[in-house]
Amino acid sequence: MAFADFVDRMKGLLKGGPSHIYEALPENVSHDEVQRRAQTWADRHKRAVKTTLGIMVIVAIAYFVFEFRYKILVKPSCDSAESGFQCETEISHSWGQYSPFYSVPSEISAAVPDGCEVTFAQVLSRHGARDPTLGKTVIYGALIARIHESVKEYGEPYDFIRHYEYKLGADQLTAFGEQQMVNSGINFYHRYGHLARDAAPFIRSAGQKRVVDSAEKWAYGFHQSRAEDKHSKSPDDYPYDIMVIPEGKQYNNTLSDELCTAFETGPDLGKEAQAVWLDVFAPAITLRLNENLPGANLSNQDAVHFMELCPYNTVANEKGKLSPFCHLFTTDEWRSYDYHESLGKWYGFGSGNPLAPTRGVGFVNELIARLTGEPVEDRTSTNATLDGDPETFPLGRSLYADFSHDNDMAGIYAAMGLYNATAPLSKTEKAGPRDTAGYSASWSIPFAARMYVEKMTCAGDAGEDGEEFVRVLVNDRVIPLQSCGADELGRCRLSRYVESLSFARDGGHWDLCFV
Known part of the structure; x- marks a missing residue:
């Protein structure tokens, strides 16, 4: 309520208060008597008037203190558990894999269909927002140093760079990224509360610190929600165990695969595609920057x-306040940048790369085992020792949570065939995710990206002996499943879905990894 409204309300209360009716003064009362009576009335009510004015002043001061504190000092975060990052979305939703997670528009409702109940939920999550990799942070720092050394006159919108100090770190989660993962854990609990209030998820993480930290923050958000759930009666054994799988070429790790030699040492098809598009969209930007x-x-x-x-400077801010660097470029230029990053992921680590889907085969076969309750059948990147032990790969659970990297998730999506409806991306003409059957880097693998795989049963479902449905959501967008007879809600029956994953069940092109 604005202060002016408050004043009007106070006036209304004063006007609407009890009225006092006085007898008319006799006509023969002297002027001095009128003044005396007026002074007597004023003296009698002076204290009440002062008290009323004092209250109004105190309330006014309190109002302005409240407004200043909450609108100026305590700025709300741009990120929420419900819908992710929602500040200046025309810019922030076009940063490719560097966009913070946001709830992606879905043609099919992401809500659990009426009359249905989720019986199984698996989340595969990217780590939260981080500082640049070590290699990139060196490049960025050198770029700023070069500008400071060579530029004497800055264009008006660029003048802030004169005093900008490069202070970004390398590789680790930022405070903003940590909160992203807490929010993600909260969201998972709220969505699957009927399962989560009585059972903790089985959690695995790839071995890099930022991934493990992300898993821990996610688990905290899950635990926090469970502790606040009045319907949860079971003991909560927090902190939950997290199985950490080491990363490296010497390890079988489905959350961070480096075993496919031909892929690891082969040409970088993603960078090759980006180079073509770079020559299309970047020259005009480069010219303006140099001017x-x-x-x-x-x-x-x-x-x-x-x-x-x-x-990177945005996610370095705890609340996600957009950096001044963001406003040096137009909305269309950010879309061109997003497409640049999408090309890199599609041809580098996704369906546009002949060997990239094979890197995701091991995880998909683990997913099949969890969906069906049958042992893992795989001869690619899985760890047979871990997957053969019910302590390190339990079956029959209702909740699972795995934490990984963007490049690995891109390969897993490809092995699952999630974007089989997407035509090969043009290297010379920009296309947004609505033109590519839902594919872009920012829609699929942003910071804190998440894929939910659900099994569900539905009341009154007599088809195919009431077999469970499977549904997949990527960043809250329902992905219509391919090659398994999906219904209008994008779901397939469990057996048909497993059959559709023949690429993974047959080992992909694992034999070509070592040619």
Whole structure:
């Protein structure tokens, strides 16, 4: 309520208060007597008037203190457990894999269908927002140093760079990224509370610190929600066990595969595709940057690195406040950047790369085992020792949570065939996710990305002996399943869904990894 409204309300209360009726003064009363009586009335009510005015002043001060504190000092976060990052979405939702997670538009409702109940839920999550990798942080720091050394006059919107200090770290979660993962755990609990209030999920994590930290923060968010759930009666054995699988070329790890030699040592098809698109969209940006930063002599690749200072400085802010770097580029330029990153992931680690889907085969076969309750059958990247032990790979659970990286998730999506409806991406013409059957880097693998795999039963379902349905959501978008007779809600029967995963069940192209 605005202060003016408050004043009007107070006036209304005063006007509407009890009225006092006085007898008319006799006509023969002297002027002095009138003044005396007026002074007597004023003296009698002076204290009440002062008290009323004092209350109004105190309330006014309290109002302005409240407004200043909550609108100026305590700025709300741009991220929430319900819908992810929602500040300046025309910009922030176009940062490719560097976008913070946000709830992606879905043509099919993401809500559990009426009359249905989820009986199984698996989340596969990327780690939360982080600092740049070590290699990138060196590049960014050198770029800023070069600008400071060579530029003497800055264009008006760029003047803040004169005093900008590069302070980003390397590889680890930011405070914002930690909160993302807490929010993700909260969201998972709220969505699957009927399962979660009496059972903790089985949790695995790839071995890098930022991934393990993400798993721990997610588990805390889950635990926090369970502790607040009045319907949860079972003991909560928190902190939950997290099985950490080491990363590296010497390890079988379905959450971070490095075993496919031909892929690891082969050509970087993602960068090759990006190079073509870079020559299309970047020159105009590079020209403008050099006009406003005379002497910097930036290249097209420098321009891309310059743009990346926007998302990284944004997620370095605890509340996700957008960096001034973000507003140096137009909405259309950010969409071009998003497409640049989408090309890199599609051809580098997704369906556009002949060997990338094979890297995801091991996880898909583990998923099949969890969905069916049958032992893992795989001869690719799975760890037979871990997957053969019910302590390290239990079956029959209702909740599972795995934590990984964007590149590995891209390969898993490809092995699952989630984007089989997406045509090969053009390297010369931009296409948004609504034109690519829902594929883009920002829609599929942003910071804290999450895939939910659900099994559900539905009341009154007599078809195919009431066999459970399977449904997949990526960042809250229902992905219509392919090659298994999906219904209008994007779901397939469990047996048909497993049959449709023949690429993974047959081992992908694992034999080509070692040619």
